[in-house]
Structure formats: structure tokens, C-alpha cells
Amino acid sequence: MSLPPPARVGDPLESVDTPALVIDLEVLDRNIAAMQDIADARGVALRPHAKSHKSADIARRQMACGAVGICCQKISEAELMATGGVDDILVTNQIVGARKIGRLSRLARHVRLGVCVDDTDNLAEIAAAARHSGAELDIYVEVEVGMGRCGVAPEKAGALCRAAAAEEGVRFAGLQAYNGRAQHIRDHRERGAAIARAGEAVRVVLADLEQAGLGGVRVTGAGTGSFEFEAGSGLWHELQAGSYIFMDADYARNLGPEGTPETTFGHSLFVLAGVLSTAPSGRVVVDAGLKALAVDSGLPLVAGPEGAAYLGASDEHGVVDPGGAALRPGDHVRLIPGHCDPTVNLHDWIVGARDGFVTDIWPVTARGAVF
Amino acid sequence: MSLPPPARVGDPLESVDTPALVIDLEVLDRNIAAMQDIADARGVALRPHAKSHKSADIARRQMACGAVGICCQKISEAELMATGGVDDILVTNQIVGARKIGRLSRLARHVRLGVCVDDTDNLAEIAAAARHSGAELDIYVEVEVGMGRCGVAPEKAGALCRAAAAEEGVRFAGLQAYNGRAQHIRDHRERGAAIARAGEAVRVVLADLEQAGLGGVRVTGAGTGSFEFEAGSGLWHELQAGSYIFMDADYARNLGPEGTPETTFGHSLFVLAGVLSTAPSGRVVVDAGLKALAVDSGLPLVAGPEGAAYLGASDEHGVVDPGGAALRPGDHVRLIPGHCDPTVNLHDWIVGARDGFVTDIWPVTARGAVF
Numbered sequence: 001m002s003l004p005p006p007a008r009v010g011d012p013l014e015s016v017d018t019p020a021l022v023i024d025l026e027v028l029d030r031n032i033a034a035m036q037d038i039a040d041a042r043g044v045a046l047r048p049h050a051k052s053h054k055s056a057d058i059a060r061r062q063m064a065c066g067a068v069g070i071c072c073q074k075i076s077e078a079e080l081m082a083t084g085g086v087d088d089i090l091v092t093n094q095i096v097g098a099r100k101i102g103r104l105s106r107l108a109r110h111v112r113l114g115v116c117v118d119d120t121d122n123l124a125e126i127a128a129a130a131r132h133s134g135a136e137l138d139i140y141v142e143v144e145v146g147m148g149r150c151g152v153a154p155e156k157a158g159a160l161c162r163a164a165a166a167e168e169g170v171r172f173a174g175l176q177a178y179n180g181r182a183q184h185i186r187d188h189r190e191r192g193a194a195i196a197r198a199g200e201a202v203r204v205v206l207a208d209l210e211q212a213g214l215g216g217v218r219v220t221g222a223g224t225g226s227f228e229f230e231a232g233s234g235l236w237h238e239l240q241a242g243s244y245i246f247m248d249a250d251y252a253r254n255l256g257p258e259g260t261p262e263t264t265f266g267h268s269l270f271v272l273a274g275v276l277s278t279a280p281s282g283r284v285v286v287d288a289g290l291k292a293l294a295v296d297s298g299l300p301l302v303a304g305p306e307g308a309a310y311l312g313a314s315d316e317h318g319v320v321d322p323g324g325a326a327l328r329p330g331d332h333v334r335l336i337p338g339h340c341d342p343t344v345n346l347h348d349w350i351v352g353a354r355d356g357f358v359t360d361i362w363p364v365t366a367r368g369a370v371f
Numbered sequence: 372m373s374l375p376p377p378a379r380v381g382d383p384l385e386s387v388d389t390p391a392l393v394i395d396l397e398v399l400d401r402n403i404a405a406m407q408d409i410a411d412a413r414g415v416a417l418r419p420h421a422k423s424h425k426s427a428d429i430a431r432r433q434m435a436c437g438a439v440g441i442c443c444q445k446i447s448e449a450e451l452m453a454t455g456g457v458d459d460i461l462v463t464n465q466i467v468g469a470r471k472i473g474r475l476s477r478l479a480r481h482v483r484l485g486v487c488v489d490d491t492d493n494l495a496e497i498a499a500a501a502r503h504s505g506a507e508l509d510i511y512v513e514v515e516v517g518m519g520r521c522g523v524a525p526e527k528a529g530a531l532c533r534a535a536a537a538e539e540g541v542r543f544a545g546l547q548a549y550n551g552r553a554q555h556i557r558d559h560r561e562r563g564a565a566i567a568r569a570g571e572a573v574r575v576v577l578a579d580l581e582q583a584g585l586g587g588v589r590v591t592g593a594g595t596g597s598f599e600f601e602a603g604s605g606l607w608h609e610l611q612a613g614s615y616i617f618m619d620a621d622y623a624r625n626l627g628p629e630g631t632p633e634t635t636f637g638h639s640l641f642v643l644a645g646v647l648s649t650a651p652s653g654r655v656v657v658d659a660g661l662k663a664l665a666v667d668s669g670l671p672l673v674a675g676p677e678g679a680a681y682l683g684a685s686d687e688h689g690v691v692d693p694g695g696a697a698l699r700p701g702d703h704v705r706l707i708p709g710h711c712d713p714t715v716n717l718h719d720w721i722v723g724a725r726d727g728f729v730t731d732i733w734p735v736t737a738r739g740a741v742f
Contacts, residue, residue: 291741
């Protein structure tokens with residue numbers, strides 16, 4: 001059952017029902033343009049990751065601004081994005097099992113679709129399904145470049161690439177080289193060093209491919225924490241950053257080359273919480289807890305009222321120190337989530353606002369698209 | 372957009388698509404019966420909290436077994452439970468603002484409905500809306516009994532109770548006295564002491580009410596960690612435990628009177644994850660991360676294969692040490708969530724299984740019912 005949106009277009013922000021996911025569209029558009037400008041200036045393509053926003057409306061906005069397509073993490077996410085009008089999708093993940101592979105190959109009939117592989121049997125299954133469906137799929141071999149998650153070791157990647165190139169029904173398109181662990185290294189120089197090591201791993205595979213007559217393939221990867229290094233490396237052709245459009249509290253803790261926080265991208269995503277109760281202690285209780293906010297990367301920061309602090313979350317409640325503000329039941333507290341991706345996934349609707357008024361209501365198209 | 376269920380009735384568990392929320396119905400039914408037996412033996416009513424399961428099917432199952440009704444945390448949750456056939460609901464939370472209070476008073480036309488208050492203005496607004504709608508609402512005054520969240524201080528509760536009793540359109544029904552903080556105190560004696568202190572707070576209010584000619588009201592509260600103490604106190608009339616039906620990894624760390632883990636309730640809730648990738652390190656990567664599992668109360672435990680351990684979660688991935696099991700892509704890993712309530716809220720469907728086969732598919736009726 002779908003729940004109704006917490007606001008209507010034209011409402012002042014003060015009347016939005018809480019808790020609600022609210023986007024400052026001015027900052028969102030500025031972030032989208034800033035990343036596209038950087039990619040254009042470096043001569044690399046931008047394929048933003050849609051796992052951050054899960055919104056077909058935002059994906060189409062990114063593509064209208066120059067993005068070549070989007071990334072998804074799950075086949076269900078890709079299906080919903082395709083239904084929402086996105087026609088070029090790379091699934092930056094392994095798709096395993098006959099049921100999901102069948103869906104993947106059927107979706108490839110309708111949109112340009114790529115998928116990552118790191119296993120010979122999985123590659124063979126995908127190729128067989130693609131031949132059966134008659135739709136060509138782009139195959140990216142995922143290389144382990146320092147993240148310690150999926151991917152084949154660089155020295156073994158060449159063999160899998162050759163297997164992909166030899167399979168009928170699929171097109172060997174390139175390498176997936178993403179180091180997620182590097183994204184949250186605070187120090188600029190250390191973050192750059194982690195991507196330099198990832199680049200070395202990519203070089204090993206590219207040399208192998210060159211020898212095998214498979215040169216000139218696409219290398220795709222990078223995230224909001226590290227994209228400047230991949231973009232400047234001369235190795236990556238495509239950036240997959242996602243969180244830059246929202247900038248959660250965690251990413252904002254990354255430091256730039258001067259040792260000060262990066263300010264290229266602004267916070268555009270907020271959870272609007274409402275005060276439920278004023279406690280005898282002077283603290284207030286708001287209506288946004290673990291079911292409205294992800295806390296895996298730390299508690300949310302308070303964007304307003306100034307001086308207030310979010311102290312703790314239980315399932316449906318948050319305890320806030322008002323910091324001098326005279327908060328009463330029904331008043332709003334504006335929170336910057338610690339981690340935007342799993343926070344967005346908790347909500348059905350995005351409330352888009354400009355100058356204090358609601359201008360857009362978007363569904364979170366792929367909310368809960370977990371398989 | 373609703374996603375299709377990850378299985379069909381009759382499927383063997385091995386073929387369930389992952390990640391999926393799976394319930395062992397035998398254990399679920401045993402847990403439901405065990406808690407009802409305890410409540411019956413102690414002569415107290417059971418009103419299980421539906422914030423744990425968010426499922427109208429499970430709520431009706433609990434009521435068929437003797438529960439007097441259910442608890443909800445949000446007005447949207449209560450609406451969806453009512454639509455799902457539940458006719459007696461206590462909202463154990465403050466409902467704030469004209470829009471939500473309007474919904475509350477309208478819902479009271481269709482089901483027996485109670486709500487908690489801890490503020491005079493909020494009480495007056497609710498009573499006005501109830502008079503307007505013509506439906507009587509039960510009012511429970513929430514008393515702060517040691518949790519440090521919502522509720523009025525015991526010495527101030529009497530005045531609010533008298534105000535509730537004086538309002539037309541609502542019925543002053545009793546006291547909400549819940550100490551959520553006590554639920555997760557590991558030591559049995561300390562947990563009992565925290566509830567004994569909560570009982571002292573309740574006594575203060577009851578004495579005040581007796582004097583005001585408002586004796587004989589209902590006292591409701593208690594959770595899975597502490598219900599035995601409230602049930603045995605002679606003060607509480609109604610238990611609100613919710614998590615006992617599932618038993619997450621966190622609640623299973625509570626100790627009984629002998630200093631050993633409590634075993635009255637078994638783990639009935641699992642997240643079935645699928646292996647995506649076998650890493651060069653020997654670890655495997657599964658398809659259940661932060662968007663399929665809540666990690667606020669610790670990482671999930673592995674129920675099978677034996678000896679495996681879940682080491683870390685990112686948005687869509689989990690890293691698992693297989694502990695000797697030969698796991699290949701597509702194999703299943705059965706996880707016991709660290710915290711069941713926010714985990715259930717991430718899923719659209721519950722797969723009910725018995726003897727290794729899917730027997731029921733239930734929607735998570737109030738999934739995402741956050742406002």
C-alpha cells in the first residue's frame with residue numbers, strides 16, 4: 001500500500017507533514033551542474049549512481065544536464081528506473097541466479113544495459129540468457145582495486161575479460177574499478193594514494209588486455225569522495241559518483257587538499273522532523289528515529305534551529321537538545337542525514353522545495369528495490 | 372510502486388529470491404502462544420506492539436490467540452492496521468498537529484482507538500477534534516518512568532489526568548508507563564530494579580488519582596525485555612511487548628535470573644541473503660546490506676551455514692566469513708537481524724515458511740508508515 005505524500009505543491013514548508021524527506025532544489029541543481037562541469041572539463045563521462053536517490057525524476061534531471069546514463073545496484077532498481085524513463089543503465093553489481101538473470105536479459109530489450117561480472121559461471125549464465133532473449137548486454141569485468149568486496153584480482157581479470165569477449169550474446173565493454181573504501185578516507189592525500197593504488201591495478205589489467213588485442217575498453221568507477229583522482233588519472237573514462245547530489249553529514253567530513261572540508265557540493269537533502277514532546281529535562285523529542293533516518297554513519301546533524309543537536313535515535317523517536325531554541329510540539333527541526341542512501345530508501349516521497357515552498361512531489365521510484 | 376513478492380506459496384525455501392524477510396511460522400506461533408500464556412497466567416491483558424511486525428496478518432493472529440488489541444506508533448500505521456482488519460488500537464505515542472489529529476479522530480469512528488498525551492494543549496486539540504468527529508477516543512496520560520523520552524513527570528501527571536477526565540469528547544482511560552531504556556539492560560536483577568522504579572512512579576500517580584476520585588484506571592506498558600516484572604507487579608493491567616514474536620539478536624543477549632540467556636522465545640525472523648561473489652580473500656559477499664538489515668543494534672548473526680559470520684555491511688552488500696562452508700554464488704545465508712523492528716520496515720513482503728516450504732506471503736502492511 002502506498003502512503004499519501006506529506007505535502008502538496010504550493011504548500012509552505014512549515015505545513016509539510018513530518019517526518020518528510022525534503023530536497024532544496026536550488027542546491028540539488030547546483031550540485032548536478034557542478035559535477036557535470038567537472039566531468040566535462042576533465043573529458044570524462046558522468047554516469048551518476050542512482051542508488052543514492054532512487055528517483056527517476058532526479059535521474060532524468062541528471063541526464064538532461066549531460067550524464068550519459070545512470071548506475072543501479074539491483075535488477076529491481078534498474079527495472080523501476082527504466083519504467084521511469086531512463087534508457088541507459090549500468091548495474092554496478094553481480095546479478096546472480098536464473099530468476100534475476102532472466103529479468104536482466106529481458107530488460108536489455110528495452111534499454112541499453114550493462115552488468116558487472118567477477119565469476120566465469122555467472123558470465124556464462126548471463127550470456128546464455130542474453131542469447132535466449134535476443135538482447136545484447138554490455139559486460140564489465142569487476143576488478144578488485146582495494147575495496148575488499150566483489151571483483152576478481154587484477155592478475156586474474158584478463159582471463160575473465162577474454163572469456164567475456166569470446167561469449168556470444170554479450171559485448172565485453174570494459175572494467176568496473178571502484179574503491180568504495182577509499183571514499184571515506186578523510187585525508188585528501190591518503191584518499192588520492194588509495195585511488196593511485198587502484199589505478200595501478202587497472203593498469204595491470206589494461207596491459208594484459210592490450211596484449212590480448214582487447215585494448216580500448218571503457219574503465220568505469222569512482223565515487224563522491226574520490227572522483228577528482230579518477231578523473232585526473234587518465235585511466236578512468238566514466239565517473240559513477242552518486243552522493244554528491246545530496247551530500248550527507250558523513251561525506252561532508254572529508255577534507256580537501258588544504259585540510260579543510262570540501263565545499264564543492266552543498267547539503268540538499270533534509271529530513272524534516274516534528275517536535276512530539278517537550279521533556280521535563282529541557283530536551284525535546286522529535287518524530288524521526290531509526291525508521292526515518294539511517295544512523296550507520298553517525299547521527300544526523302541539525303540544520304535548524306541553529307545550535308540544536310540530535311542526541312539519539314530509537315525506532316520512531318529522536319531526542320534533540322534544542323540549544324536555546326524555544327521548541328514546542330509541532331515545530332520543525334531540519335536534519336542532515338548521516339548517510340543519505342539508506343535514508344532515502346526509508347521514504348516513499350521526496351518533497352522538492354524552492355524559496356520555502358513545495359514545488360515538486362516525486363515518488364522514491366526504487367524505494368525498497370532490494371532484490 | 373509495489374515490488375512483487377520474492378517467492379510463491381509452495382516454493383521450497385531454497386528457491387526464494389534474495390534478500391527476503393522469512394518467518395519460521397512454527398516458531399512465530401510458539402512465541403505468540405507463549406506470551407499469551409504468560410499474560411493469562413498473570414491475569415494481565417496482552418496488547419502486542421505492532422511496530423515490530425507492521426503486519427495486519429500477524430496482528431490478527433495475535434488477537435485470535437487472545438490479545439485484546441494492538442499498539443501502534445504512528446497514525447498512518449494505525450490506519451493501515453485498521454484497514455487490515457484490526458479493530459482495537461492504542462497509539463502509544465503523541466499525535467501532534469491538526470492534520471494528524473484530524474486523521475486520528477476520523478479513525479476513531481471505525482475502531483476502538485486510544486492515544487497518549489503528555490501536553491495540555493495537545494490534549495485540548497485532540498478533544499476538540501474528537502467532539503467534531505463525534506467519535507470517542509481513549510486518552511492515556513504518558514508518565515515519564517525512567518526512559519528520558521516523552522511523558523510528564525509523575526508529580527505533574529495527576530493534573531493532566533484530571534484535565535483529560537474533564538474534557539468532553541474523550542474518555543480518560545489510564546496511564547501509559549513504558550520504560551524503553553530498561554528493555555536492553557542485560558542483567559536480570561538490574562532490569563527488574565529499573566521496572567521497580569517505574570512502578571514507584573506509577574504509584575505516585577495512582578495515589579494522586581485515587582484522591583481525585585479517578586481511581587481504577589488502566590495502566591499499560593512493558594516490553595519484551597521487562598514484561599515479567601510489570602506482569603508481576605500488581606500495577607500494570609496490560610503488556611505491550613512486541614519483539615517477542617521475532618526475537619532479534621539484541622534481545623537474545625538479555626540474561627535471565629540465572630545469568631544465562633533467556634530462551635522463552637525463539638528466533639522466528641530471518642533475512643535470507645544470497646551469495647553474490649566469492650572474494651579472493653576467501654570471504655564471500657552477500658546481497659543483504661544496510662538496505663535489507665538494520666545494524667543500529669549490531670550486525671546480524673548467522674543462523675546458517677553453521678560457523679559463518681557476518682563481518683560488515685555496506686548499502687547493498689554484506690561481507691561474510693564462510694567459516695569453512697563452501698559457499699558459491701547463489702547459495703543462501705540465513706541471518707538473524709540485530710534489531711527486528713527497523714529491519715522489517717525495509718521490506719515489502721514477509722515470506723512465511725514451515726518445514727522448508729513457503730506457506731504464506733504477507734505484505735508488510737504498514738511498511739514505511741512513518742507519519
